[in-house]
Amino acid sequence: xxxxxxxxxxxxxxxxxxxxxxxxxxxxxxxxxxxxxxxxxxxxxxxxxxxxxxxxxxxxxxxxxxxxxxxxxxxxxxxxxxxxxxxxxxxxxxxxxxxxxxxxxxxxxxxxxxxxxxxxxxxxxxxxxxxxxxxxxxxxxxxxxxxxxxxxxxxxxxx
Numbered sequence: 001x002x003x004x005x006x007x008x009x010x011x012x013x014x015x016x017x018x019x020x021x022x023x024x025x026x027x028x029x030x031x032x033x034x035x036x037x038x039x040x041x042x043x044x045x046x047x048x049x050x051x052x053x054x055x056x057x058x059x060x061x062x063x064x065x066x067x068x069x070x071x072x073x074x075x076x077x078x079x080x081x082x083x084x085x086x087x088x089x090x091x092x093x094x095x096x097x098x099x100x101x102x103x104x105x106x107x108x109x110x111x112x113x114x115x116x117x118x119x120x121x122x123x124x125x126x127x128x129x130x131x132x133x134x135x136x137x138x139x140x141x142x143x144x145x146x147x148x149x150x151x152x153x154x155x156x157x158x159x
Contacts, residue, residue, distance in 0.1 A: 004060040006088075008096055011054035011066060017044050019056075019063050024083055031086075032120060034144035043068070043080055053104050057084070057093045064088035067097040069104050072114065077105040079115040082124055094127050102131060106157045113157055119149040128153050 011017065021044050025037030047054060047068065057065030064085040072078045079101045084094045105113045115133065117124055133153040141150045 005058075006091060006093065007058045007061075008055050008093070008100060009058065011056045011068075012049070013056075016054075016056055016063070016066075017047065020044055020054075020066050020068075020081060020083070023063070023066070023085065024081065027083065027085065028144070032144075033146060034148075036144050039143060040081065043070075046070075053101075054081075055097060055100050057088065057097055059088045059091070059093075065093050065097055067101050069101040069113075071110075075111045077101075077108065077110040077113050079105075079113055082115075089123070094123065095130070098127050098131055102155065102157070111156070111158050113155045115153050117151050117153065118144075119151060125151075131155065132159075 011020070021037060021041045024040040028034040028036045047070065052068065052070040054068040055066065056063050065083055065088055067082045068080040070078050070080055079098065082094065082097060084097070102113060113133075115128065117128070119138075133155045135151060136154045137152040139150050141148055143150075
């Protein structure tokens with residue numbers, strides 16, 4: 001794929017949060033048959049600008065990815081809703097979004113960053129492991145309408 005103009009910006013424009021819900025719903029249904037829209041909408045509805053942070057990746061001024069960093073408690077932030085449209089994969093945007101979240105959590109004074117993902121998401125897992133996240137737990141669930149292995153990861157931000 002030829003490299004267009006790539007930008008990562010705060011998710012603060014009209015339509016950004018709606019796009020996150022729509023993109024998750026459409027992409028996960030198409031690629032995996034998962035019903036994630038309700039769960040995604042709940043996460044987006046709980047997003048608190050100022051306390052939490054979110055970014056949108058754009059390719060040629062079109063939204064193609066996102067990530068959220070939300071406060072879990074006084075010492076812990078949670079990486080949520082990492083997504084990259086297939087048209088933008090292979091450009092390093094996934095890694096850029098994860099690093100943006102890690103840098104924000106560290107700068108905000110959190111001592112750890114946690115995340116929850118699912119075993120089939122190998123590309124995301126590769127990014128998390130490359131950034132130093134460690135698998136801390138696994139558990140079967142059917143939250144998205146199919147049996148899945150959920151995985152918890154943690155990154156020590158004080159190291």
